[in-house]
Amino acid sequence: MRAERPPLPVTILAVLAIAFFVLPIAGLVYRAPWATALDELTRPEALTALRLSLVVSLAATALAVLFGVPLAWVYARVPFPGKNVARALTTLPMILPPIVGGVALLFAFGRTGLIGQFLDAGLGLRIAFTTTGAILAAAFVATPFLVLTVEAGLRSMDRRYEEAARTLGASRWLVFRRVTLPLIAPALFAGAVLSWARGLGEFGATITFAGNLPGTTQTLPLAVLIALETRPEVAVMLSLLLLAVSLVILIALRDRYLRFS
């Protein structure tokens, strides 16, 4: 790329744009109680939220991988009528306001919901306002990231390796496990990390569908909201923690898997 001197208005607006994104972070860093940082992060309510967030986000990532990889495979390889509609519906949570997702989940899996009423009546199974609910809410918003990334990986891989494996005697299932999955491992890893990050930050769908119960459904972002009213220092430290995690992911993935340029 050739270096070019920008017109003055462009320079000013670009600098303002950077400031707009950097200032909030500076605000957090400025307000952070650095002297007591570790104490704030290791308060019981913070630790509980942290532990729950890890459980929920990792479980959601596991669900995303378990169901997302086969879905991506079908999208990448199998033509079927209504595929575009199906893809649109499974991508929707990426741009849907999360609270709408939460409401929708509630009317599907809630106690009186489409499926939930049978689960409740028949199996005594309740999903809404449980940790399972929080996991489902996170998986709902996180899975599309994995599907899109893995589908791109499947489309760009050289399928002749799979043919080579077939001629060596491998069944389709063996080819999938021993050739396809290893070859798309970078895309799978990137997709899993992205969906984990999305699940970790999930707020709207979780609070709507799973509530805000400490120890059960109160994940980090929800704890930040509560702490903001009671102990702002904790909110600041938890926010910085989430921010640090996101930043690390972005930097780690940028060069290898995410194509910005």
Place this chain on the structure above:
Amino acid sequence: MLQADVALRLGSLALEVQLDAAPGEIVAVLGPNAAGKTTLLRALAGLVPLERGTVTLDGVAFDDVARGIRLPPERRPIGVVFQDYLLFPHLTALENVAFGLRARGMGAREARIRAGSWLDRLGVGETAETKPRALSGGQAQRVALARALAIDPRLLLLDEPLAALDASARGEVRRDLKRHLASFAGIRILITHDPLEAVALADRLVILERGRVVQTGSPAEVTRRPRSRYVADLVGVNLLRGTATGGHVELPGGASLQSADRVDGEVFAVIHPRAVALHRARPEGSPRNVWRGRASALDFQGDRVRVGVEGEMPIVAEVTPAAVRELDLAEGGEVWVSVKATEITVYPA
């Protein structure tokens, strides 16, 4: 014994090929790019479905469209060495070779031992723990051959086995490949666009053009009696087609040739460029075939020059650089062309 009668369409290619191979035979399928060579190989391996036809190996039908038989690739005893070799990048050379054995249910320990001995046998035992990206082209080719042979196939298919190598390595790898191919007892079918490779490695050539077999025979037969422009160009001879009565060959467009060969009917006539003489004036004496032309393309080949002569009968002549200057060939000079009747080989088309 392989008997294949394969018909399928893929994009603009319409493949319609009959191919038989006897046990122990090495067959080279030779043809220009996009002739359908790789598609033919993929059809034999079961990687593309036939539209019509059959593939039978030693009496067992792998494909029979009419009877609804289509054996999936993993159940065919066929080893394939792919173009670019396609070694699994995430596995070591040893694991690549062991892959087929494991897929066929062999235990991990035994598969590793067998794979190791295959690598040794092909002279690349030291690469066992190496990933494909760190192998040289020649090593990768041998690992790919070991991987294909380890499953004990009855038919070995090789797709352009030398094309991925740079020219300096090709000669040596070709000699090794010839030796390793000789040690395998089954049928070997080699796909190539390189006539040298085909002649060096195969007992029999099958010339494929635009999805059809245009000629088959031993390398000597094919080069002596080309039946297509493609082969004639490979061999470097002039190929003409016409109708013969006695030794007189009528060509399309009204020109005719006189040959010493007595054949009747549709014929090919082959004239080696060395046998085509060029003159400034109409030659006197014995040549039976004389016509006028104008030099067009010049192609320098060492101490010889190939001259394309346009005219009522376009032909390529081979002359010395001195003749180019004397006859003003570089400036598109008018010349007389002569060919002796005894220099024109005529055979049925």
